[in-house]
Amino acid sequence: MKRPVLGVDVGGTRAKFVVLGDRDQVLQTGDAASDSTSAAATLHAVAAALDPVLWGLEDAAGTRDMGLGGVGLACAGIVDPHRGWLGRSPNLPGWENSDLFAAVGGVFGNVDRTVLNDVNSALYGEFRRGAGQGCRDLIMIALGTGVGGGVILQDSLLIGAHCGAGEIGHMVLDPDGPVCPCGNRGCLEAYAGSVALLKSARRAAGEGTGPLADLVRDQGEDLTPRDLADLANGGDGASRELFAAAGRKLGQAVGNLVNVLDPQRVIIGGGVAGAGELILGPCREVAPTIILAEEARDVDIVPASLGTGAAAIGAALMAGRQESTP
Ligand SMILES: [Zn+2]
Structure with a gap:
């Protein structure tokens, strides 16, 4: 046994x-x-x-x-x-x-x-027991403090020649974009990680007024992606746009990845992904505009299911x- x-x-x-x-x-x-x-x-x-x-x-x-x-x-x-x-x-x-x-x-x-x-x-874990069950070719993007990634091809984890495969968070989407903690500019992490999201929220709030500015001021250093998602789900346009902007960049990354790797499914996990459709919706809109193979354009883009x-x-x-x- x-x-x-x-x-x-x-x-x-x-x-x-x-x-x-x-x-x-x-x-x-x-x-x-x-x-x-x-x-x-x-x-x-x-x-x-x-x-x-x-x-x-x-x-x-x-x-x-x-x-x-x-x-x-x-x-x-x-x-x-x-x-x-x-x-x-x-x-x-x-x-x-x-x-x-x-x-x-x-x-x-x-x-x-x-x-x-x-x-x-x-x-x-997701491949065997969660949102990736039944897939042989699978990508995961984890939107945490930073952004991590992983790839399974033909049932095997892709490790790479130097054990560095799957650094999806540092895929450069705009060389003139915001600075990433890695030192490059315009990495996915610089748009869709929680640090980047909170930074965008503070910038959008600025000195202005409105629900987002109030939230940013009230929460101060304790502001979380969850706070922003709650506000966005309540209908606040400015906070919805924060997630939509991150989701569109995520869609750009997913589209590029699908062109290279052609997975059956892409799993989006991590704390920021707790915002659900706020971020997945815009991602699903942008990804197909980049994907070449017509059959691959309806690739599954789903939330992770096993949590932390x-x-x-x-x-x-x-x-x-x-x-x-x-
Ligand atoms: Zn980077």
């Missing part, structure tokens, strides 16, 4: 985890403190939070061998999944340039292990896939 597998989505401050059973059913979910300076400390904190009694393994409680069949990690940054190596990772400075297979082995013993970039992991747990689920499913390999 397949043993339980653990998936961990390691963020800068929290590590979210999920344990899946032999039929990929969820046995436990939770989170533990993440130490951005130490992979070992973080993995020990996760191990301490695991409760094998919940998995039906009474005898294993409190022991190092909890009967896990595999452990998968999802980390932001450049990940080499073949070597289990994490390269550049701004959120986890103390983990950079380290062997995460060894770190997992040091805490969990001799289990199967996988390491993926966090957006690739979320994409894999997607990367942990994807990491566990990937670890479980290894475990089930004879």
Whole structure:
């Protein structure tokens, strides 16, 4: 019988985890403190939070061998999944340039292990259990603080020659556009990430009056994309236009990607995507105007369905896939 597998989505401050059973059913979910300076400390904190009694393994409680069949990690940054190596990772400075297979082995013993970039992991979760089920060719764009991306072609994650494939957020859409945190101008991230959206909101509000200006003033530094979406859903034109502008740039990126990769579906995830049709509608209008192949113009552009747990689920499913390999 397949043993339980653990998936961990390691963020800068929290590590979210999920344990899946032999039929990929969820046995436990939770989170533990993440130490951005130490992979070992973080993995020990996760191990301490695991409760094998919940998995039906009474005898294993409190022991190092909890009967896990595999452990998968999802980390932001450049990940080499073949070597289990994490390269550049701004959120986890103390983990950079380290062997995460060894770190997992040091805490969990001799289990199967996988390491993926966090957006690739979320994409894999959506592919197996969420909005990407039934597709063999799939793209995901995650509109978070920044903008991440991932690509699955013929059922396989695209990693690339230097483990850098899928950086959709840094596709340059206008070389004269706004400056992106990466240093270039006009990247998708500079239009559709939450930092960019909030910046646009503050600029649009300016010194003016009206609901958007009131919201920006009232919320100050606490302003969130959710606040803007609530205002837009209430019918405010200025805030609707913020999402529409981001959605049109997203559509431009999607159109370009469809021309290159011809996926069956494009999944839009991340906090900004919580605005739903406010951003997906304009995206769906622009993308087909760029897509050459007539048959590809009605490509599915859909919201992600697994929410913030997607990367942990994807990491566990990937670890479980290894475990089930004879
Ligand atoms: Zn960029």
